[in-house]
Amino acid sequence: MANTPINRLIEAFHRLPGIGPKSAQRFAYYVLRAPEEEARDLADALIEVKRSVVLCQRCQNLTDKNPCWICLDESRNRTIICVVEEPLDVQAIERSGGFNGLYHVLHGVISPSDGVGPEELKISELLIRIRDIDKEIIEIIVATNPNLEGEATSMYLAKLLQPLDLSVTRLARGLPAGADLEYADDVTLGRALEYRQKV
Amino acid sequence: MHLTRLSLTNIRTYERLELELERGIHVIAGENASGKSNLLDAVAMLATTRSQRGGHDIDLIRWQALRDETLPGGRIVGEIDKRDGQTTLEIAVVASENDSDANRRTSRRFRVNAVARRASDLIGQLRVVMFSAEDLTIISGSPSGRRRYLDLTISQFDPTYVRASQRYSRVLQQRNSLLRRLREHHGSLDELDFWDDELTTAGSVIFQARAATLTRLGQDAAIRYPTLGSPNEKLSVRYKPALPVALIQNVPRDEFESDFRSAIEEGRQQDVWKGGTQIGPHRDDIEFQISGRDAAVSASRGQQRTAALALRLSEVALSCEITGDPPVLLLDDMLSELDANHRKRVIETAYEVDQVLITTPDFDRPTASELPDAIRYRLVMGTLNRAEESL
Numbered sequence: 183m184a185n186t187p188i189n190r191l192i193e194a195f196h197r198l199p200g201i202g203p204k205s206a207q208r209f210a211y212y213v214l215r216a217p218e219e220e221a222r223d224l225a226d227a228l229i230e231v232k233r234s235v236v237l238c239q240r241c242q243n244l245t246d247k248n249p250c251w252i253c254l255d256e257s258r259n260r261t262i263i264c265v266v267e268e269p270l271d272v273q274a275i276e277r278s279g280g281f282n283g284l285y286h287v288l289h290g291v292i293s294p295s296d297g298v299g300p301e302e303l304k305i306s307e308l309l310i311r312i313r314d315i316d317k318e319i320i321e322i323i324v325a326t327n328p329n330l331e332g333e334a335t336s337m338y339l340a341k342l343l344q345p346l347d348l349s350v351t352r353l354a355r356g357l358p359a360g361a362d363l364e365y366a367d368d369v370t371l372g373r374a375l376e377y378r379q380k381v
Numbered sequence: 382m383h384l385t386r387l388s389l390t391n392i393r394t395y396e397r398l399e400l401e402l403e404r405g406i407h408v409i410a411g412e413n414a415s416g417k418s419n420l421l422d423a424v425a426m427l428a429t430t431r432s433q434r435g436g437h438d439i440d441l442i443r444w445q446a447l448r449d450e451t452l453p454g455g456r457i458v459g460e461i462d463k464r465d466g467q468t469t470l471e472i473a474v475v476a477s478e479n480d481s482d483a484n485r486r487t488s489r490r491f492r493v494n495a496v497a498r499r500a501s502d503l504i505g506q507l508r509v510v511m512f513s514a515e516d517l518t519i520i521s522g523s524p525s526g527r528r529r530y531l532d533l534t535i536s537q538f539d540p541t542y543v544r545a546s547q548r549y550s551r552v553l554q555q556r557n558s559l560l561r562r563l564r565e566h567h568g569s570l571d572e573l574d575f576w577d578d579e580l581t582t583a584g585s586v587i588f589q590a591r592a593a594t595l596t597r598l599g600q601d602a603a604i605r606y607p608t609l610g611s612p613n614e615k616l617s618v619r620y621k622p623a624l625p626v627a628l629i630q631n632v633p634r635d636e637f638e639s640d641f642r643s644a645i646e647e648g649r650q651q652d653v654w655k656g657g658t659q660i661g662p663h664r665d666d667i668e669f670q671i672s673g674r675d676a677a678v679s680a681s682r683g684q685q686r687t688a689a690l691a692l693r694l695s696e697v698a699l700s701c702e703i704t705g706d707p708p709v710l711l712l713d714d715m716l717s718e719l720d721a722n723h724r725k726r727v728i729e730t731a732y733e734v735d736q737v738l739i740t741t742p743d744f745d746r747p748t749a750s751e752l753p754d755a756i757r758y759r760l761v762m763g764t765l766n767r768a769e770e771s772l
Contacts, residue, residue: 292572294559299568330551330579337575365496369544 188214240311242287242304244269252285259283260316264323265308265339267291267332271325283323284316291331292338300338308339312346322350382508382706383736384424385467386460391446391453393419395763406737406752410744411760417740420760421511421711424738427459427470428509428709429533430491430500438487441474447485452476461507464706468506469494501543508537508708510696512727514715516689520676524666531667534696535594538703545586552579553663561656570649577645580661585638587662588622594699595620595667601695602688606671609687610722614672616688623664690723694730707734714740716747728752744768 188210195206213221237243238250245251252258252272262283266272272285288303312319324339326332340350356374357366366374389398394416411417418434425433432441439447446453454475461468471492476485491503519530536543556576562568599618606616622629628640644660652658669676671684680688700708710731716724716739728751731737741747744759757768 294555294562294576295557297558297562299559299562299572301568330548330555333579334555334575338572341574367499367502368540 237287240315241285242289242307243272243285261318261320262323263308263312263316263319263321264325266325267327267335275325281323286311288326288335291326291335293331293334300342303335305339305342309342312343312348320348322348323353324350325353328353328355382461382463383709384459384507385462386458387424388458389420389423389456391443391455392423392441392457393443393455395419395423396443396445398763398765400765402736403756404735406731406739406755407758408739408741408747408752408755409758409760409765410741413742415760416763417742417760418713420765421713421738421740423457424459424507424709424711425509425511426472427457427503428505428507428537430472430489430504431533433511433513433533438474438489439476439485442476442487447476459507463506470503470506471495472503501540501547504543505537505540508700508704508706509711510693510700510708511711511713512690512693512715513713514718516693516715517682517685519689519692520669520680520685521682524664527667528663528665531591531594531665534598535590537708538700539590541586542590545583545590549580549583549587549662552576552583553658553661556580557657560652560658563653564656570653573646573649577642577649580658581638581642581645584661585641588624588637588641591622591662591665592620597699597702598692598695601698602691605691605694606688609691609726610720611684611687614684615670616676616691617670618692619668619670621666621668622662623660623666625660686718687723690719690727694726697730697734701734710734710737712737712739714742717741717743724751 191210191213192203192206195201195209196203198206201209213224234246235244236246236248238245238248238253240249240253243250243252247254259282262281263286264275264281264283265286265288266275267288267290269287272287275281275285286304286308288305288308290298290303292298292300292303312322322339322343324336326335336352340352343350354377355370356377357363357370363371383404384402387398387400387402389395391397398420409417409420422433442453442455446455452475454473456474457472459470461470469492471490473490473492474487475490476487489500491498491500493503493506518526532546536546556573559568559572559576563570563572595618599620602618603616607614624641625644628637628644645658648659669680669688671680671688674680676685676688697708697710712727712731716727719727724747728747731739731752739747739752739755744757747755749755758765759768
């Protein structure tokens, strides 16, 4: 492909996750046809997000204010931290409305084959935070994904936090809400039985 | 159990094949390269999700479809009739959009009774035992081939084995990566704790299943071998796990797992130096001996063939015994290679199960007197026609 402005734009869109060559073309031609103002808005939004969004010094979530609004919100329960893999997980848990504590974003999980060990994650930041900033913490909820790497990370955290005087918990595993028992796979159903609750 | 319907779409040489099947023996005659083996391989894939021929998933898709279609994909559908009712199995392989031919990605989808499932839910719904001329490589080939043989055999009747194997290979990959990181002085040895726990939990399931299966297969094959034309020779089949000798004694499960765990932990430093896990099921082997001598090295091809045949016949017996429902037999162009005695034994077994698919290059071989009531087909240019003429 010739290195023309339009091709450079198509390639730039193509690099975005989930965008194939066809969609990239459509985006580029849309921008071409749109008024210049709209293109400028898009460009400004892109630049601004790169300039102003940083990691919150406390919870490591993405924010444009530092510390972020969740960390500053005095109405939240400041004795519980929910540890998640990615910023998107914070949004998911916020949407659930079931949690009113603080967060800590690890920015990944332990996965040696991807070259990610504990020191590549925001784990030391979590320890410093518990020790120096949020001293009233009594519980850490580990909300990593229920896969091999997520489990490895939660086990590592549990061990690391053991000497501190707090309870470390893990999200429950079982059947999704509204699910049909008949269609549940064996592993999930087995877990659901294992972690059954009194009614 | 038996297959009642088989449907192939864009699989290897088949553009489209629809086949209604009954109980009994089916003989499929076709010239070389007419797609006989592809047909049996597709059936075997429904049982194990893996091709017996190895290779990449992209090779499963008919090449004309790969060339001409924007989103090419192949599909295998089978309906089976089991003791506990009807089940429909489906495997679809889809290639990614036509970016560059060299490294096109493929993805697989599995369905059981039209509901999307994981591979591990499909494996073993249909059980097959495949007899082929290459079976002697179980004896003479590489240890990895023997592990593959074990995996394909055990996974068909043990779902926990399938899950343990999948978990084991993922854990092993992560552990080995961590070992290499540690060798380059990133991180500390206790980061191995989680992976060592997981490795030994999954590894113990694999060990127990392999040990139990090989004991039963070995005993049965040892009885069969002398009846297959060599009355004075003795076959012995022995599991050779890649574990310290002290561990391999017949210990109860819990004890075994914790001993395995300590052995793995003791080996950590050496594993770091070598940059890989030195003990565990991923290095297991099976030893075949004929009259006390290693069959891989010193047996003749005839002896190896006989030992492999004994093993396959034992596999059929074991599959029946464990599940109470005989597997489907697949005989890939192998009857012609056998002597009269062996052929007779295989045909006897064929009449003991519900369904057999046999491929052959000659329409009238095996003969009608050898296989009375067999349903015969001719395979020409990817089309299968039931032959109405009697032999």
